Amino acid sequence: MAIRQLSPETVNRIAAGEVIERPASVVKELVENAIDSGATHIEIVVTDGGLSLIRVTDDGSGMNADDLALAVERHATSKLDEEDLFDIRSLGFRGEALPSIGSIAELEIRSRRRDSEQGFSIRVMRGAKESIKPAAANSGTIVEVRDLFSATPARLKFLKSERAETMAVTDVVRRLAMAHPEIGFTLQTGEKRPVVYPRGERSSSAWLERLGAIMGHEFMADALEISGGGSGALGPMRVFGFIGLPTLHRADSMQQFLFVNGRSVKDKLLIGAIRAAYGDLIPRGRSPLLAIFLDVAPPDVDVNVHPAKAEVRFRDAGRVRSLMIGAMRQALEAAGHRASAQGGVLTIETFSAGVLPSAPPALPPQTAAFAEPAPVAFAEIDTPSADMRAPEPERHEQTIDKPLGAVRAQVHENYIVAQTRDGLVIVDQHAAHERLVYEKFKVALTNGGVATQGLLIPAIVTLDPDDAELLCTRADELAELGLVLESFGEGAVAVRETPALLGDTDIDGLVKDLAAELRADGTARALKDRLEAVASRMACHGSVRSGRRLTVEEMNALLRQMEATPYSGQCNHGRPTYVALKLSDIERLFGRR
Structure with missing residues (x-):
């Protein structure tokens, strides 16, 4: 077949196939144009998932007749300065x-410039352009798209349901709204x-309010503001935004929003930076909630990688990654012992959902209203879980104002109940101490090594031969x-020294657990990551075990250490170490409010 020149209509349809994948792609392009025009309010109307109608109305700068005629021609734009594709300052x-x-x-x-009294309109019917006509219009632009894909009906077969397409449109508008709190958005679907x-x-406050409207109030309650700056290869870089506490996470990454120069992107480098920053603070397979905005000098980022502009490429990827990780880790460390407020909310909801009766049980008829209750006989085993002698008044007043309050009881030999000035706190003693020991391990590693304690008699641990060799x-x-250990024949190791942080620990169980950890870990991870994973396993063995009774002094000491230790709001496996309940919520639960 002879080589021939494609018609302009065919060329445009090929371009449409690259840029317009679905109705949401149209919405994205039109709303981005509205944002670039300097609009302060944008209205989007969609029917039938965008197939029947997409209308985008803005109050931006508008266009005159000449601009309007060029706007529907290929490769006509007002947004490139001297055709420099590496100096992109618009969406x-x-x-x-x-x-x-x-x-x-x-x-x-239909469009009218702000400085003009006359508006104009133009129509393009499946590739056929009509002439410019005068039109009544407010300042700004209205773009209407009807019967999408009517010229390429084969594309309709690959679209999803109306509901799915509408959800995709909603997601596009949400992302653009997140990046531009200074613009008002209205979305009408059906x-x-x-x-x-x-x-x-x-x-910051307006940005968080916009994020909360989209990501939910639970994110607002548990969001940490991040901020950081640096220099790229050709200009300054800045990162800002909000990230969720480690105890606020999801099974998927649908609540992770990343933006580069106001553009929503999906970038492996940025996703990797998020994982590195959170590290062991969240469980494996879970994703934190966040919205991060990265501003980079235009020459330092290539946004021309993909036709739909969904991917970017950084000139200095290492600096971008370092800036991201540093800003997130600084915010996470500054949060200290803080844990998600959702823990208390879910606790209250669980009680109110039916754990407590809706009304107190009626007294038996023969019981007098003021009759004294019958004495309760305690069995010998029914002893208090801890030494609960009341602390001195002055000491009580000092500790009740601490973030985690003053100890009141130990329940089931694992849960510490403390009173704060405006509520109470329930602490999982094993999970909390596990994090404390683990953080001490990490500090010791950073400072050159973990102090050891020698054993008078080496402990011999019998293992599978492969585990012993490993x-x-x-x-x-x-x-x-x-x-410190060494081989002790086939299928055994001799342990001569153990970490001093662990104290008197179960050496046999510790060594076997470490063998399982190393076996599952493989060799792909960096040494530091492997050491921290093993340290986490060791910390579990060195922590206060469930079922151990503690004195009031020991429990209060644990709370004070938690308050002074970063990341103590979650254990090594990403679970919360405590739940805080507000007095107002408790009173509401009992009908006092």
């Missing part, structure tokens, strides 16, 4: 969106009540953590 810049949409649908644009995001300011090959790494 749209290719000049392909409008002609691509017009080639596969019915497109009508017959449903419109979603409105009021216009705010580009301030431990011996990692003996140098284990020695850094204070565990």
